[in-house]
Amino acid sequence: MIKLINILKELGEISVTPYEYDYDKSKHKAFFTTEDGTKYVVYFDISKGEMKVDFGVLYEEDDEDDDVDFEIKTNKGNIYRIMSTVISIIRKALSDFKPNQIKISSDPKRIRLYKIYIKNLNGYILTKEDTFNLILQRK
Numbered sequence: 001m002i003k004l005i006n007i008l009k010e011l012g013e014i015s016v017t018p019y020e021y022d023y024d025k026s027k028h029k030a031f032f033t034t035e036d037g038t039k040y041v042v043y044f045d046i047s048k049g050e051m052k053v054d055f056g057v058l059y060e061e062d063d064e065d066d067d068v069d070f071e072i073k074t075n076k077g078n079i080y081r082i083m084s085t086v087i088s089i090i091r092k093a094l095s096d097f098k099p100n101q102i103k104i105s106s107d108p109k110r111i112r113l114y115k116i117y118i119k120n121l122n123g124y125i126l127t128k129e130d131t132f133n134l135i136l137q138r139k
Helices: 002-010 079-097 108-120
Strands: 021-024 029-033 039-047 050-060 067-069 101-105 124-129 133-138
Touching: 021 079, 029 079, 039 079, 050 079, 079 108, 101 108, 108 124, 108 133
Parallel strands: 050 101
Antiparallel strands: 021 029, 029 039, 039 050, 050 067, 101 133, 124 133
């Protein structure tokens, strides 16, 4: 019974403790590392009132061009904590930049996960979705 309650609590809830992350407002990105040492980067590109969000596994950081795999599935059993961290980073960027629109593009599986988690983004509503994209507008 406790396991079922924990699983239900995790899906889309902010009660899952995010990983600690390093947030760089000036470079529009944040980094976090999981307990197994996998390093992730979250990008939030801001342009004309729109914020585009993407994240992936970081292999090498460089001032010019990061080596990132946006498609890899690590399948290490920590997806809820990873998504909680990504949403926490998005919230931080929203408070800093206050975009009118958020665009999230990814593969269909991650889009379904994002859709569960975005319900916790106060002040924004889902206005458009397809297999690879979610668009949210400021209320």
